[in-house]
Amino acid sequence: MSNPMKGALRCLPAAVTAAGPIPPAAENLSYSMLLPGGAYCAGLAREAVRGLLTRHGLAVLCETAALAASELVAAAYRFTPDREMALRVRWQYDALRIVVYDQHPLHRRPDAAEQCRDRRSRSMWLLAAAVEEHGGDWGLAPALTPDGGTKSWALLHF
Numbered sequence: 169m170s171n172p173m174k175g176a177l178r179c180l181p182a183a184v185t186a187a188g189p190i191p192p193a194a195e196n197l198s199y200s201m202l203l204p205g206g207a208y209c210a211g212l213a214r215e216a217v218r219g220l221l222t223r224h225g226l227a228v229l230c231e232t233a234a235l236a237a238s239e240l241v242a243a244a245y246r247f248t249p250d251r252e253m254a255l256r257v258r259w260q261y262d263a264l265r266i267v268v269y270d271q272h273p274l275h276r277r278p279d280a281a282e283q284c285r286d287r288r289s290r291s292m293w294l295l296a297a298a299v300e301e302h303g304g305d306w307g308l309a310p311a312l313t314p315d316g317g318t319k320s321w322a323l324l325h326f
């Protein structure tokens with residue numbers, strides 16, 4: 169007689185049942201979320217980042233990280249209002265990486281792209297000040313998709 173549960177039991181990963189669930193820690197902090205793109209998303213990103221860092225034992229980075237996320241999302245909103253954007257929060261190589269991908273349209277003329285990048289860089293003075301005060305870094309780069317898009321990021325050390 170066949171056992172109807174046999175297949176299901178085989179599907180259970182042995183490591184999880186043996187060691188128990190993996191608790192949140194810096195090492196497994198890795199989240200991605202899509203934001204609808206409204207101005208309110210800056211506040212939402214701030215709260216999400218605070219919650220994630222607290223849960224993963226990185227509360228010491230909360231204030232700077234929340235400000236960084238908020239500034240990245242706010243800049244994405246200013247330059248591409250009401251378009252969906254992606255927020256990634258990840259701990260990797262002993263640093264917190266906050267990355268925002270937006271859908272800013274591609275500039276066909278290189279000088280226009282350069283001016284846009286300059287304007288955006290200058291608008292991020294608060295992010296620059298906060299991140300640099302903590303020995304971190306930030307930047308902007310084209311997202312390299314067919315439709316354009318900008319990748320903006322902040323990196324914070326523990």
Ligand SMILES: [Zn+2]
Binds near residue numbers: 272275284285
């Ligand atoms: Zn532009």
